[in-house]
Amino acid sequence: xxxxxxxxxxxxxxxxxxxxxxxxxxxxxxxxxxxxxxxxxxxxxxxxxxxxxxxxxxxxxxxxxxxxxxxxxxxxxxxxxxxxxxxxxxxxxxxxxxxxxxxxxxxxxxxxxxxxxxxxxxxxxxxxxxxxxxxxxxxxxxxxxxxxxxxxxxxxxxxxxxxxxxxxxxxxxxxxxxxxxxxxxxxxxxxxxxxxxxxxxxxxxxxxxxxxxxxxxxxxxxxxxxxxxxxxxxxxxxxxxxxxxxxxxxxxxxxxxxxxxxxxxxxxxxxxxxxxxxxxxxxxxxxxxxxxxxxxxxxxxxxxxxxxxxxxxxxxxxxxxxxxxxxxxxxxxxxxxxxxxxxxxxxxxxxxxxxxxxxxxxxxxxxxxxxxxxxxxxxxxxxxxxxxxxxxxxxxxxxxxxxxxxxxxxxxxxxxxxxxxxxxxxxxxxxxxxxxxxxxxxxxxxxxxxxxxxxxxxxxxxxxxxxxxxxxxxxxxxxxxxxxxxxxxxxxxxxxxxxxxxxxxxxxxxxxxxxxxxxxxxxxxxxxxxxxxxxxxxxxxxxxxxxxxxxxxxxxxxxxxxxxxxxxxxxxxxxxxxxxxxxxxxxxxxxxxxxxxxxxxxxxxxxxxxxxxxxxxxxxxxxxxxxxxxxxxxxxxxxxxxxxxxxxxxxxxxxxxxxxxxxxxxxxxxxxxxxxxxxxxxxxxxxxxxxxxxxxxxxxxxxxxxxxxxxxxxxxxxxxxxxxxxxxxxxxxxxxxxxxxxxxxxxxxxxxxxxxxxxxxxxxxxxxxxxxxxxxxxxxxxxxxxxxxxxxxxxxxxxxxxxxxxxxxxxxxxxxxxxxxxxxxxxxxxxxxxxx
DNA sequence: CTAGGGTTAG
Numbered sequence: 001x002x003x004x005x006x007x008x009x010x011x012x013x014x015x016x017x018x019x020x021x022x023x024x025x026x027x028x029x030x031x032x033x034x035x036x037x038x039x040x041x042x043x044x045x046x047x048x049x050x051x052x053x054x055x056x057x058x059x060x061x062x063x064x065x066x067x068x069x070x071x072x073x074x075x076x077x078x079x080x081x082x083x084x085x086x087x088x089x090x091x092x093x094x095x096x097x098x099x100x101x102x103x104x105x106x107x108x109x110x111x112x113x114x115x116x117x118x119x120x121x122x123x124x125x126x127x128x129x130x131x132x133x134x135x136x137x138x139x140x141x142x143x144x145x146x147x148x149x150x151x152x153x154x155x156x157x158x159x160x161x162x163x164x165x166x167x168x169x170x171x172x173x174x175x176x177x178x179x180x181x182x183x184x185x186x187x188x189x190x191x192x193x194x195x196x197x198x199x200x201x202x203x204x205x206x207x208x209x210x211x212x213x214x215x216x217x218x219x220x221x222x223x224x225x226x227x228x229x230x231x232x233x234x235x236x237x238x239x240x241x242x243x244x245x246x247x248x249x250x251x252x253x254x255x256x257x258x259x260x261x262x263x264x265x266x267x268x269x270x271x272x273x274x275x276x277x278x279x280x281x282x283x284x285x286x287x288x289x290x291x292x293x294x295x296x297x298x299x300x301x302x303x304x305x306x307x308x309x310x311x312x313x314x315x316x317x318x319x320x321x322x323x324x325x326x327x328x329x330x331x332x333x334x335x336x337x338x339x340x341x342x343x344x345x346x347x348x349x350x351x352x353x354x355x356x357x358x359x360x361x362x363x364x365x366x367x368x369x370x371x372x373x374x375x376x377x378x379x380x381x382x383x384x385x386x387x388x389x390x391x392x393x394x395x396x397x398x399x400x401x402x403x404x405x406x407x408x409x410x411x412x413x414x415x416x417x418x419x420x421x422x423x424x425x426x427x428x429x430x431x432x433x434x435x436x437x438x439x440x441x442x443x444x445x446x447x448x449x450x451x452x453x454x455x456x457x458x459x460x461x462x463x464x465x466x467x468x469x470x471x472x473x474x475x476x477x478x479x480x481x482x483x484x485x486x487x488x489x490x491x492x493x494x495x496x497x498x499x500x501x502x503x504x505x506x507x508x509x510x511x512x513x514x515x516x517x518x519x520x521x522x523x524x525x526x527x528x529x530x531x532x533x534x535x536x537x538x539x540x541x542x543x544x545x546x547x548x549x550x551x552x553x554x555x556x557x558x559x560x561x562x563x564x565x566x567x568x569x570x571x572x573x574x575x576x577x578x579x580x581x582x583x584x585x586x587x588x589x590x591x592x593x594x595x596x597x598x599x600x601x602x603x604x605x606x607x608x609x610x611x612x613x614x615x616x617x618x619x620x621x622x623x624x625x626x627x628x629x630x631x632x633x634x635x636x637x638x639x640x641x642x643x644x645x646x647x648x649x650x651x652x653x654x655x656x657x658x659x660x661x662x663x664x665x666x667x668x669x670x671x672x673x674x675x676x677x678x679x680x681x682x683x684x685x686x687x688x689x690x691x692x693x694x695x696x697x698x699x700x701x702x703x704x705x706x707x708x709x710x711x712x713x714x715x716x717x718x719x720x721x722x723x724x725x726x727x728x729x730x731x732x733x734x735x736x737x738x739x740x741x742x743x744x745x746x747x748x749x750x751x752x753x754x755x756x757x758x759x760x761x762x763x764x765x766x767x768x769x770x771x772x773x774x775x776x777x778x779x780x781x782x783x784x785x786x787x788x789x790x791x792x793x794x795x796x797x798x799x800x801x802x803x804x805x806x807x808x809x810x811x812x813x814x815x816x817x818x819x820x821x822x823x824x825x826x827x828x829x830x831x832x833x834x835x836x
Numbered sequence: 837c838t839a840g841g842g843t844t845a846g
Contacts, residue, residue, distance in 0.1 A: 065837070100837065135838045170839040201840045236841040270842040301843040333844050340845070372845045402846050430846050 036070050040078050047085060057094060060086050064098050068105030076105050091127045099127065104136040112144025119153075129156070131165050138171035147179040170198045177206030182215075197228050205237040208244065216241035217250060230257050236271040243275035251275050270299050277306050297328050304337040313345040332363045339372040343379030351376040367395055371403045378407025398426045402434060409438040432460055436469045445473040446713055449482065462493070464501045471504040475511035478790030478817045479708040483512045499525065503532045510539030513788065513815050513822050530556070530564050537570040542821045544832050546578020550587075563595050565603070572606035576613055577821050579835050584610045601627075605634045612642025613835065617651055633662060641794065705769035705791045709780045716772040718764075725776065732775035733766055740805035748798040770799045770816060778810060786813040794818050804828050 043063040047056055060082045067079035083098055099122050106115040119137045122129060129137075134157055141150045154172055157163050169192050176184035182203070189195065189203060200223040207216035220238040224230065230238070235258060242251035255272070263269050269292060276285035289295070289303065300323040307316035320338060323330070330338065335358055342351030355373055363369050370393050377386035386407045393400060401424050408417035421427075421435050432455045439448035452470050455462070462470075467490055474483040487505065490497065497505075502525045509518035522528075522536045533556040540549035553571050557563065568591055575584030588607055591597045604627050611620035620639050624631050636659045643652035704717040716723065723729060737745070747762050770791050777787035795818045807814045808828030816823045824831035 061837095068837085097837065104837070130838095132838045139839075165838095167839050172839095174840065196839095198840050203840095205840055231840095233841045240842070265841095267842045272842095274842065296842095298843045303843090305843060331843095336844055366844095368845050370845090375845065399846060406846060428846095434846080 064101045068101045071108035107140030110143045112140045115140030134168045135171045142175045142178045150175045174202040201234045208241040213241035213244040232265045239271045243278040248279035301333045308337045308341045313341045316341045332366045339376040343376040348380040374403040383411045402430045414438045433465045440469045445477045448473040471508040475508035480512040506535040534567045541574035544577040546574045546580040549574030576610040609638040703793045705773040707773045716769045718769045788815045791818045
């Protein structure tokens with residue numbers, strides 16, 4: 001009797017995606033696959049013809065086996081149809097063989113669910129799986145990380161008395177370990193009476209892949225000690241563990257086991273080259289690469305991604321051209337690098353070509369490729385195209401959402417990013433880091449801290465990227481208590497401190513006026529780069545300690561660290577605040593002469609400031625007139641500020657006229673600059689640019705001062721009455737004026753830039769935000785406590801005199817941070833010696 | 837007919 005086989009067989013729906021990055025469900029397929037499909041079609045035609053039943057059966061078996069090997073959705077469709085043609089008893093050995101092959105095919109293609117479904121249907125029909133079935137179906141589970149199904153299958157293995165089978169045990173080890181349950185795998189491993197090289201390799205490989213490379217390496221040596229000889233697969237796993245550890249010496253020790261087999265294994269050579277590249281042994285990697293006779297796609301992809309990671313887009317393009325000349329067809333991994341390179345270099349034309357290639361070759365079904373396209377468009381400033389790609393994606397994960405919101409943030413549209421953030425079905429650490437960073441970028445520092453608190457309450461663990469944003473927010477708020485809390489948070493939760501975070505911490509303490517802590521952190525930094533040195537020099541500049549800033553700068557150059565344009569801004573600012581005119585001029589000259597750095601407009605701005613603060617207005621003007629570029633608002637602004645302190649109205653008028661002649665500066669260039677910083681993760685610099693924009697009036701912002709009381713930040717803007725304690729504060733301001741008036745204080749009305757009568761001027765002056773904040777500080781803290789105020793603009797001379805007198809009259813230490821430096825007031829004197 | 841390997845987006 002011709003019993004039909006059980007049906008239905010699993011149907012591949014369009015949503016069905018391989019669970020693991022295996023073979024791609026390509027529309028075109030490779031040459032090899034096309035050739036095989038031809039054979040499949042021939043076999044299929046033979047099989048569908050009527051003929052002798054036993055001949056058909058062997059044809060079907062052969063067909064299914066071939067299709068399983070090809071393992072593409074198309075070939076699997078054929079395999080399924082072929083099985084339906086089988087007319088024998090579903091439970092006989094031949095049928096079992098066919099079903100095993102089918103499961104093997106689905107597993108190999110990464111269709112985990114279908115493999116499991118086939119297995120289930122097999123059992124349902126009373127067909128007993130054998131010792132071939134389990135390795136096949138378990139391999140599918142491994143690719144789909146189907147842990148629970150794996151446990152069930154493990155149970156069936158035991159029930160069928162197959163738990164002693166070496167192949168099945170090895171499959172189970174691998175399954176558990178790949179699901180992140182390495183200890184489950186180890187349990188199986190420990191119970192084995194006999195272990196072969198595959199057993200060990202499975203464990204080693206999983207440790208490497210699950211980010212436990214140290215364990216992988218120690219297992220490798222354990223295995224060698226147990227007398228098992230590593231084969232090329234073992235070596236590949238161990239070597240990639242070394243690549244992850246960036247440990248060249250360990251890598252070399254493992255290479256000793258390569259032995260006579262030499263380097264005739266492509267995968268091994270690829271792994272070695274990768275390891276050398278990751279460990280920084282570029283020359284060794286390059287020579288191995290050049291010696292390679294059969295450079296394959298994976299090798300090219302590897303080199304390509306390495307170049308892209310290092311920001312070497314030109315070299316990346318050269319590699320891409322070379323691989324095309326070799327006749328290799330770029331795959332999705334290639335495209336990930338190519339798209340990332342186009343984004344990095346902002347090459348929209350090339351990026352679009354990449355997008356077209358992806359569409360032509362049906363690679364857009366891979367989510368990672370579509371995400372990379374979103375990144376590319378966002379990096380090229382084409383956020384609308386990025387959104388369109390996002391909208392068209394059939395499946396999108398949290399990564400896709402992240403890519404889109406990061407694009408909005410990068411393109412300066414934080415509102416849209418925020419809107420999406422609230423809509424996201426799922427968030428992860430990157431999402432939160434992006435949004436916190438976005439708020440810092442927008443100079444919404446308190447909101448950034450608040451969002452960080454929300455993130456904690458959601459149970460998401462912060463990492464070094466989070467803390468980078470939080471630290472720079474604390475720094476800009478000048479909130480010392482918050483800064484200290486942030487520092488201990490990092491210590492308490494063992495958040496890894498990389499160079500970037502250390503630098504941000506130096507900056508944070510410096511901006512909170514705690515130079516001691518800043519330098520303590522700085523002194524412990526190993527391998528300081530120029531940014532780290534810059535933050536220390538910046539700390540000195542903020543104190544007005546020009547001498548020490550210069551000392552640190554010299555120390556840096558003596559240690560062989562090459563100065564960049566940014567560090568000179570810090571050094572020149574320090575000279576300016578310290579009144580070191582001669583030294584400043586010398587440094588400025590040395591930029592070009594000794595370091596080959598052409599001064600940019602920002603450096604000229606510093607010099608104008610330097611001359612201006614020292615009262616050398618005509619020198620400042622000469623410098624401006626001799627500048628190789630057109631002076632901008634910043635340069636003129638520095639001189640104007642100097643005119644104000646020097647009370648040189650004639651020159652002030654001249655400067656004001658020049659400023660009015662300037663075309664309205666477009667904020668576009670600033671957004672651009674802040675985006676450049678944002679893309680480099682330099683949130684501190686981003687915030688600085690944003691603040692500069694505000695100060696330059698590109699975004700109009702009134703003078704404001706803030707003070708932190710018990711972890712809460714109170715902000716005052718001039719003449720703002722909204723604070724709940726305003727009545728008390730007003731009383732206090734009046735009291736302050738009276739008491740310091742007795743010590744001879746006379747308001748300096750030239751600080752009011754409005755044309756109003758003197759009484760009104762005096763009132764406006766008394767409402768300057770730093771006075772309000774100081775008054776609030778006096779009310780809210782117990783006698784003797786230092787008061788710390790942060791002001792967003794330069795302190796006016798009247799407030800400066802008032803705070804000096806208040807510090808004496810009330811016996812308080814008062815610290816005011818203005819937009820570029822600190823003033824420490826004590827006993828009627830200020831650390832700046834009235835020069836700022 | 838069975839198990840283990842190299843590249844992979846924010």
